Amino acid sequence: MSTQKITLAKGLNMGLRKAMEADDKVLLMGEDVGKLGGVFRITDGLQKDFGEDRVIDSPLAESGIVGTAVGMALRGYRPVVEIQFDGFVYPAYDQIVCQVAKYTYRSQGKVKMPIVIRIPFGGGIGAVEHHSESPEAQFAHTPGLKVVACSNPVDGYWMIQQAIAHDDPVIFLEPKRQYHADKADLDESATPEPLFTSRVVRAGTDATVLAYGPTVKTALKCAEAAESEGRSLEVIDLRTLSPLDMGPVFESVRRTGRCVITHEAHVNLGMGAEVAARITEQCFYSLEAPVLRVGAFDMPYPPSRIEEEYLPDLDRVLDAVDRTFAF
Amino acid sequence: MTDPVSFGPDLAEVFGPSQSDGGPDLVQLLTPEGERVHHPDFDHDFSAEELRGLYRDMVLTRRIDVEATALQRHGELGIWAQLLGQEAAQIGAGRAMRPQDYAFPTYREHGVAYCKGVDPLRLLGLFRGVDQGGWDPNENNFGLYTIVIGAQTLHATGYAMGMQRDGVVGTGDPERDSAVLAHFGDGASSQGDVNEAFIFAASYNAPVVFFCQNNQWAISEPIERQTRIPLYQRALGFGFPGIRVDGNDVLATYAVTKAALQRARDGNGPSFVEAYTYRMGAHTTTDDPTRYRLNDELEHWKLKDPIERLKVYLRRNGLVDQQFFDDLDAEAKALGHHLREGCKALPDPKPLDQFGYVFSEMTDEIREQRDGFAAYLASFELGQSEGAHA
Numbered sequence: 013m014s015t016q017k018i019t020l021a022k023g024l025n026m027g028l029r030k031a032m033e034a035d036d037k038v039l040l041m042g043e044d045v046g047k048l049g050g051v052f053r054i055t056d057g058l059q060k061d062f063g064e065d066r067v068i069d070s071p072l073a074e075s076g077i078v079g080t081a082v083g084m085a086l087r088g089y090r091p092v093v094e095i096q097f098d099g100f101v102y103p104a105y106d107q108i109v110c111q112v113a114k115y116t117y118r119s120q121g122k123v124k125m126p127i128v129i130r131i132p133f134g135g136g137i138g139a140v141e142h143h144s145e146s147p148e149a150q151f152a153h154t155p156g157l158k159v160v161a162c163s164n165p166v167d168g169y170w171m172i173q174q175a176i177a178h179d180d181p182v183i184f185l186e187p188k189r190q191y192h193a194d195k196a197d198l199d200e201s202a203t204p205e206p207l208f209t210s211r212v213v214r215a216g217t218d219a220t221v222l223a224y225g226p227t228v229k230t231a232l233k234c235a236e237a238a239e240s241e242g243r244s245l246e247v248i249d250l251r252t253l254s255p256l257d258m259g260p261v262f263e264s265v266r267r268t269g270r271c272v273i274t275h276e277a278h279v280n281l282g283m284g285a286e287v288a289a290r291i292t293e294q295c296f297y298s299l300e301a302p303v304l305r306v307g308a309f310d311m312p313y314p315p316s317r318i319e320e321e322y323l324p325d326l327d328r329v330l331d332a333v334d335r336t337f338a339f
Numbered sequence: 340m341t342d343p344v345s346f347g348p349d350l351a352e353v354f355g356p357s358q359s360d361g362g363p364d365l366v367q368l369l370t371p372e373g374e375r376v377h378h379p380d381f382d383h384d385f386s387a388e389e390l391r392g393l394y395r396d397m398v399l400t401r402r403i404d405v406e407a408t409a410l411q412r413h414g415e416l417g418i419w420a421q422l423l424g425q426e427a428a429q430i431g432a433g434r435a436m437r438p439q440d441y442a443f444p445t446y447r448e449h450g451v452a453y454c455k456g457v458d459p460l461r462l463l464g465l466f467r468g469v470d471q472g473g474w475d476p477n478e479n480n481f482g483l484y485t486i487v488i489g490a491q492t493l494h495a496t497g498y499a500m501g502m503q504r505d506g507v508v509g510t511g512d513p514e515r516d517s518a519v520l521a522h523f524g525d526g527a528s529s530q531g532d533v534n535e536a537f538i539f540a541a542s543y544n545a546p547v548v549f550f551c552q553n554n555q556w557a558i559s560e561p562i563e564r565q566t567r568i569p570l571y572q573r574a575l576g577f578g579f580p581g582i583r584v585d586g587n588d589v590l591a592t593y594a595v596t597k598a599a600l601q602r603a604r605d606g607n608g609p610s611f612v613e614a615y616t617y618r619m620g621a622h623t624t625t626d627d628p629t630r631y632r633l634n635d636e637l638e639h640w641k642l643k644d645p646i647e648r649l650k651v652y653l654r655r656n657g658l659v660d661q662q663f664f665d666d667l668d669a670e671a672k673a674l675g676h677h678l679r680e681g682c683k684a685l686p687d688p689k690p691l692d693q694f695g696y697v698f699s700e701m702t703d704e705i706r707e708q709r710d711g712f713a714a715y716l717a718s719f720e721l722g723q724s725e726g727a728h729a
Contacts, residue, residue: 039504065503065504070539071535071538071539071542073531073535073538073539075493075531075532075535076493076496076532076535076536076538076539078493079490079492079493079494079496079497079532079535079536080493080494080496080497080500080536080539081497082493082494082497083443083493083494083495083496083497083498083499083500083501084497084498084500084501085497086476086477086482086494086497086498086501087497087498087501087502087505088501089501089504091497103531106487106490106532107490107493107532110487110490111485111487111490111494114471115483116696116697116698116699117471117693117696117697118471118472118483119472119475119476119483119696120470120471120472120473120696121695121696121699122475122476122477123475123476123477123483124699155697156697156698158698179698179699179700180698180699180700208702255702255703255704255705256704
């Protein structure tokens with residue numbers, strides 16, 4: 013067994029390469045994904061190795077990118093679309109929600125839409141407006157789409173390959189703040205868990221903290237800090253937002269009786285609301301306190317000089333954990 | 340008020356005089372009076388059999404439309420999008436395609452569907468409310484009806500880009516070389532997606548023909564609300580040629596579309612065909628055009644009827660006899676019968692089946708919802724009215 017240390021950006025890049033090697037119907041499309049390798053360099057070197065027909069620099073029109081991907085998929089291709097930043101996905105919203113999500117249903121299952129739409133999401137990079145958003149609930153709310161979020165380099169490597177091999181459309185969320193942050197050991201010979209599964213990333217006994225994408229790191233830090241105060245937090249990386257994999261969550265909450273969910277998106281009608289409702293339906297008699305949510309306030313993403321105040325951080329999540337104990 | 344400052348070219352000079360009858364660039368091979376005329380760039384030596392075939396196609400297409408409209412009036416369809424008056428545009432375009440060419444329709448291309456071999460009965464499902472599109476698009480190379488106007492032009496462009504990658508463009512093999520026909524209307528020409536499709540197609544030199552049926556009306560909005568210049572002239576701004584053809588002339592539409600498709604198949608890129616026509620009926624069966632347009636206009640276009648002019652030509656040149664019309668009449672009647680009886684026999688969709696269409700494979704989440712709904716429905720069945728819900 014040989015391992016190598018990789019970043020999330022590297023993991024995604026390697027995963028994309030693997031997927032393109034495995035199936036010559038896999039195409040990459042997006043703005044600046046070719047020579048430049050994407051603004052985050054996720055597709056670095058791929059056009060050089062796979063050619064301009066498979067790594068396609070597109071005109072700057074998101075609806076056009078996703079709409080042409082639909083046509084490619086109808087022709088038997090497996091397009092992997094890069095939306096440059098989360099806030100730029102909205103020009104493509106109609107194609108995603110009305111076409112990508114509905115084509116299989118419209119055809120009574122006769123037509124498959126194996127399209128992956130990669131979206132760097134979340135804040136914390138000091139960017140201007142539209143570059144730090146978390147639109148996941150808008151897609152998880154849409155029947156016909158699957159939505160996943162990776163949180164670490166190893167998951168990035170495996171999940172992107174699994175998403176590309178999957179026959180339904182997948183919104184693939186990548187925590188952009190983590191792209192070049194931490195390194196992890198990748199063992200390419202390992203067998204990954206299935207794509208649409210959540211995972212306990214730290215075992216604990218006193219309360220359950222749910223997170224996905226960028227907030228998994230925050231949740232793990234919380235668990236470390238809580239441990240020093242004698243409190244044991246279980247952390248679950250949801251990984252898949254639609255469909256949700258609630259089994260491990262229910263099992264955990266039935267043991268701990270307390271649950272906090274954190275995401276960068278607005279809490280109002282966000283993923284946390286859905287997860288809390290499901291926990292209430294299934295774990296009602298196990299709960300010692302209401303499920304609490306820690307996320308963004310109901311305002312547009314703020315100017316970057318104050319974004320760290322706004323994003324859910326260690327203190328705000330721990331404060332919520334405290335409140336579940338005080339209930 | 341001051342005199343206008345000169346700023347660029349005079350649009351009236353660039354785009355020509357008033358074009359209410361199609362303008363000087365209109366390609367026509369058969370006049371409204373049924374006279375055969377010739378065009379230096381677009382012509383085709385139609386055999387008598389071809390001419391009879393095109394006439395038959397238009398008559399049968401009109402029959403599909405008339406039957407479906409009647410079925411809506413009888414309450415068998417919820418709504419119907421009529422094509423009355425646009426038979427020549429659709430048959431000309433549809434017959435110009437080869438089997439390997441792919442058509443992306445709006446929701447009004449019943450004539451193109453017919454040309455591609457889709458059973459017209461399958462078109463009714465969407466309008467009856469038994470499905471959202473009852474045919475397999477890849478079986479006949481005819482996409483599903485697309486209600487969000489213009490969205491399908493991007494699918495068409497992407498499909499054409501796929502053809503390029505499959506090596507079925509510009510090989511010189513007529514059985515292999517392929518192209519896409521993207522249908523849309525004058526209203527859709529204002530949509531962002533249509534304009535993006537033009538840009539992508541031009542950028543990648545995709546083998547797609549943008550076929551716009553300009554029927555002069557987007558529900559109640561006249562063409563003047565969508566454009567200040569003739570639509571076909573927009574194409575140049577995107578970097579490919581545009582041609583305006585008499586959309587009520589099946590011969591001209593056929594010849595122009597055929598040339599455009601061949602150009603695309605040969606690897607010479609996209610083009611734009613504006614089929615200048617008129618929506619003789621309402622936008623759909625729920626629309627009331629008397630609220631927004633004058634009867635005079637309708638009467639004016641009646642004189643340009645696409646079927647009548649070809650009938651005159653066939654008769655005048657002795658290319659048909661009474662037997663031809665009698666046979667065609669019988670065929671149209673049989674088609675009408677097929678649609679009427681078939682429509683009423685279309686099975687209602689089964690609520691529980693719907694869960695299986697969302698994804699390629701049912702997720703556990705959806706299976707759970709289906710099973711819960713099934714148990715709920717079963718609770719109403721005889722002998723299970725109590726307790727099944729618990």
